[in-house]
Amino acid sequence: MTYQLNGNNLLFVLNRTEIIDISTDDVISVDGFPGVSYAWTNHDAEFVENNPDDEIYLQVERVGDNQYRATGILLK
Numbered sequence: 001m002t003y004q005l006n007g008n009n010l011l012f013v014l015n016r017t018e019i020i021d022i023s024t025d026d027v028i029s030v031d032g033f034p035g036v037s038y039a040w041t042n043h044d045a046e047f048v049e050n051n052p053d054d055e056i057y058l059q060v061e062r063v064g065d066n067q068y069r070a071t072g073i074l075l076k
Contacts (some may be wrong), residue, residue, distance in 0.1 A: 011057040011074065016048075018057075028058055028070070036060050038070035051075050 012030055019028075020041050030036040038058060048056060054075035061071045 003072075008044045008062040009071075010062075012060060012071075014056040014058055016044045016056060029059070030060065030070075033060060033068045034066065035063075036070050038073070044073045047073065047075060048067075 005053050014028070022028075022045075024042050024045065026038055026051045028040065028042045048054075057074040057076065059071045060068050062068055
């Protein structure tokens with residue numbers, strides 16, 4: 001059986017230990033996904049700090065053929 005998912009969004013897990021020193025305006029990019037760059041904000045830093053047990057994700061949206069853009073940070 002095949003299940004088909006519909007949507008344009010991907011989530012990339014961010015390892016807290018790899019971004020431990022991230023600062024406002026630092027940029028996160030994803031190799032292999034042209035156009036994906038996300039500037040870290042003060043809000044992101046506060047959100048992550050106040051939710052120390054949550055997993056962190058970079059949300060990426062497909063906007064065209066082989067075109068992508070980062071749309072935000074999600075915690076779960």
